[in-house]
Amino acid sequence: MKTLIFLCNEDTEIDIRKNIEDAKKQIAAEKFYNTTWSSGNNTKIKVGDRAYLKRTGSKPHGFFAAGKVLAAPDSCQLRKQDEYNHLSEAYFNRFYGNSFMVTLHIDSVVDFDQPLEQEKLKYMPQFKGANFKFQQGGCEFDERFCESLDSAWEVHSMPLSRRGSGKRLVDIFCEKGKNHKDEMNYQDAIKAYNQALDIQPGYSKAINALNLCESLLKKQIAKKISETEEIKPDNTSEESESSNTLEPSNEVEIIENISIVSIPEKKENEEEADLLGAGFGNYQKNKEVEKAAIDFVMKQYNGWNIQSVERDNVGYDLICTKDSIVKNVEVKGVSGKEPAFIITANEVEQANKNPNFVLWVVTSALNSPKGHCWTGCEMLSQFELKPIQYMARQRPIFKVE
Known part of the structure; x- marks a missing residue:
């Protein structure tokens, strides 16, 4: 899986701020925000590649959205045309000028004026030697720095999301899972945490919570079975009642x-x-x-x-x-x-x-x-x-x- 950088200049993408607000609302409603984007002349983009949107033109320059490449609708795939049958399912059957277009599946976004600034990344030791200048959209980011970019995006986007200046779908599903867990609806909680892991497979918060809910669900089921099978005599003595009293858990x-x-x-x-x-x-x-x-x-x-x-x-x-x-x-x-x-x-x-x-x-x-x-x-x-x-x-x- 590659990490690709897609460019956004507000002078040409005049609706980008409105689009970001729409993305926040969509993510808050537990949905991905899907959009088509220019990918230059890159013909090697695959479904599932990591994608970042980067602000260019007016400063501050930096990354303001992240997600992955999505397959274009079957009827809209450029590969259906003989001339382009060598392309993946990611390519849309229309162009942005002379550039190809692909569909992006956005799962996290921050306000356009609060991007993860490339000028700050340049001075971090983990990005020494990284190139942040991209001549066109759809360029591949150096694989040596992809993990560091993901970590920096995590650090940047999480607090902004909490303050309302961004949204992260993984947080939405984790919060949904927590609410279900607090209500002891462990099956629904497990489903929500799995949805979070579909977005971010290694997210330890979701993994640990999922494991806990699975354990609690097993105990819940075992307790219901025990209660169903238990037969209590009508004339239960104090001694038998005492023996059935639950001892404090250790x-x-x-x-x-x-x-x-x-x-x-x-x-x-x-x-x-x-x-x-x-x-x-x-x-x-x-x-x-x-x-x-x-x-x-x-x-x-x-x-x-x-x-x-x-x-x-x-x-x-x-x-x-x-x-x-x-x-x-x-x-x-x-x-x-x-x-x-x-x-x-x-x-x-x-x-x-x-x-x-x-x-x-x-x-x-x-x-x-x-x-x-x-x-x-x-x-x-x-x-x-x-x-x-x-x-x-x-x-x-x-x-x-």
Whole structure:
């Protein structure tokens, strides 16, 4: 799958601001916004290619919409003509001047005056050497920088969407899933989260919520079956009633990724600490978990240049570089299966301001490690942060002479 850049100059696309407002309304209604767009003389565009719309002409220059290439309606495909039967289903059977046209399936958009500015991207280390000058629409973006562009778009579009200056269809479906989950309509929630994953297959917020809803649905079904099969005698004694009383659950349920709904009763061993994650066990075990997690993550960056800055208190543990890509990696090791952990104010600050920040959480680090990865923006949106301690200083005592 390629990433293609399509150009938009307001001098010629005079309705673009209205089109953006229409796109926001369409996305808010849980629908893609479909539009045809000029693709220059590029004849290699395929259905499913990643697509970005870029503002040109008047400044600020930058990206204001994203989606993918859609197949043109069957009756409107240019390939139906013998002269163009070598083209994919993406090409529309009319032209924009001398340029081909394709259909775009837009799933996220921001206001035209608030694009992801290319001038800012140029100075980010992960875009060193990237070319942001495109002579015509439909140009292919250098594959070395596509992942970084997707991450930068995520960081840029998410807060704008929350403020009403944009819309993201993946957020609409996740919010719909959350509402269904809160109402215990787990089947509808699963459907909504799957719709989110159809748009963004690796979106960890949707993946984690989907897994939770599937688990809750199984419990819900099992409970209904149990209630149906259970036969209660009319003359139930106090003793039998007492034996049927539900005991408090010893499970730790996770909402989104980290919000703890119920906590297990205190045990003499460290099972509770294992469930909760990094930083809750004894010192020696925490060090072992931390080392195992670091080793696991370093293997994921095989072939990268890796520098450890664990002792430097910079808000992350590793600097991983490959070609022009830079990742500032914070690693959290968890001995249990749930991604709950302690995070410092310095690390949260990095997640807020550093576009290169990446959080890795390694669960079951000491036996069967499993890695989970989030960008800083994803971490802030998907995790609930709760204070677990405060700094206390005695107030000064002023003496009256």
